[in-house]
Amino acid sequence: MAQIVLRDLVKTYPGTRTRATDDISLEVRDGEFLVLVGPSGCGKTTLLRMIAGLETPDSGSVHIGGRDVTELPARERGLSMVFQSYAIFPHLRVRQNIGFGLTMRKTPKAEIDRRVAEAAELLHLTDYLDRYPAQLSGGQRQRVAVARAIVVDADVLLMDEPLSNLDALLRMEFRTELKRIVGRLGTTTVYVTHDQAEALSLGDRVAVLREGRIAQVGPPLEVYDEPADQFVGGFLGAPPMNFLPARLDRSGDRPALRIGDQRTAAPAALAEHPDDEVTVGVRAENIEVFDADGPDRLAARVEVVEPTGAAILLTVDLAGRQLKVQTPPTFRIGPGSPVWLAVDPGRMRFYRPDSTAVRL
Numbered sequence: 621m622a623q624i625v626l627r628d629l630v631k632t633y634p635g636t637r638t639r640a641t642d643d644i645s646l647e648v649r650d651g652e653f654l655v656l657v658g659p660s661g662c663g664k665t666t667l668l669r670m671i672a673g674l675e676t677p678d679s680g681s682v683h684i685g686g687r688d689v690t691e692l693p694a695r696e697r698g699l700s701m702v703f704q705s706y707a708i709f710p711h712l713r714v715r716q717n718i719g720f721g722l723t724m725r726k727t728p729k730a731e732i733d734r735r736v737a738e739a740a741e742l743l744h745l746t747d748y749l750d751r752y753p754a755q756l757s758g759g760q761r762q763r764v765a766v767a768r769a770i771v772v773d774a775d776v777l778l779m780d781e782p783l784s785n786l787d788a789l790l791r792m793e794f795r796t797e798l799k800r801i802v803g804r805l806g807t808t809t810v811y812v813t814h815d816q817a818e819a820l821s822l823g824d825r826v827a828v829l830r831e832g833r834i835a836q837v838g839p840p841l842e843v844y845d846e847p848a849d850q851f852v853g854g855f856l857g858a859p860p861m862n863f864l865p866a867r868l869d870r871s872g873d874r875p876a877l878r879i880g881d882q883r884t885a886a887p888a889a890l891a892e893h894p895d896d897e898v899t900v901g902v903r904a905e906n907i908e909v910f911d912a913d914g915p916d917r918l919a920a921r922v923e924v925v926e927p928t929g930a931a932i933l934l935t936v937d938l939a940g941r942q943l944k945v946q947t948p949p950t951f952r953i954g955p956g957s958p959v960w961l962a963v964d965p966g967r968m969r970f971y972r973p974d975s976t977a978v979r980l
């Protein structure tokens with residue numbers, strides 16, 4: 621069992637005033653793939669390094685497999701790691717680099733050969749096994765580092781932006797591959813990235829960090845669909861979630877929303893909400909666009925049209941606010957055109973003035 625339990629981890633670097641991690645508690649289940657994601661400087665690497673034993677917390681504890689390892693050095697924690705600065709040995713061929721951990725563990729040669737060949741195959745490195753690192757591209761070197769980490773079959777795998785040197789296409793291909801490999805090995809994995817798309821696609825669960833704290837943790841679709849606050853809604857998803865200030869209108873049979881001088885249906889459960897001022901959060905793909913007015917539609921004007929291949933992204937002006945709206949690639953419209961928007965009340969999310977979500 622390689623469950624990781626982090627309790628109240630606080631870390632402030634000498635000479636800095638803010639906490640790099642501010643009382644973080646988190647559990648990573650045995651065999652789980654957990655992604656730490658957040659903007660630059662939010663504390664992801666610091667947290668990972670404290671799990672690894674490369675950084676000492678000011679207070680709090682780290683438990684791996686039921687054992688308190690807070691005071692243990694990195695090499696005694698039974699982990700395998702890939703860090704951004706993937707230190708592969710320049711004087712060793714790819715084959716020896718990948719097999720390094722196994723050689724250190726005195727694994728029999730035939731077993732090393734078999735596992736190195738398997739890892740090389742998975743990471744498309746078979747043709748490079750006899751090369752030296754200097755003869756590889758940055759992306760290939762990064763794959764060697766990943767191969768070296770997975771080949772030892774440790775209970776816990778820690779990865780910090782291991783795909784950062786790959787180009788977009790390779791990165792996506794490799795992401796799929798990594799998910800398959802780690803899923804098969806069943807290794808408890810903590811993976812750091814600042815790329816929200818990578819986080820959503822890789823994680824069994826995603827922990828979104830902000831300024832040294834966990835803003836939300838949960839399965840990717842849950843965190844995407846029900847952001848706990850406006851920061852999470854704005855950070856996850858491309859484009860980010862749209863936010864619109866609105867006023868609750870309780871005058872009719874059903875609650876409605878007033879946005880500027882327009883009105884649209886609100887979910888019935890919102891009638892129970894104590895405040896009249898709310899912020900509506902809605903994803904671009906949950907806004908329907910029409911070329912004519914109709915019940916509950918909101919009049920807007922197209923400002924920018926951006927084809928993305930699989931869809932067309934519109935930037936529209938609604939009551940002086942810019943919204944991102946996603947339409948099918950067949951939708952034809954030009955900048956300046958009037959449009960009418962509709963949102964299924966069930967797809968609307970609501971936020972309080974302090975940015976936290978209203979749970980209906």
Ligand code: ATP
Nearest residue numbers: 633634636640659660661662663664665666667814
């Ligand atoms: P990135 O995505 O840019 O790598 P991150 O989320 O991994 O960022 P950390 O590297 O954990 O963030 O940094 C968290 C905070 O701690 C930042 O404000 C950073 O400036 C600070 N920090 C990190 N390492 C040190 C250090 N060695 N000394 C002083 N401050 C540090």
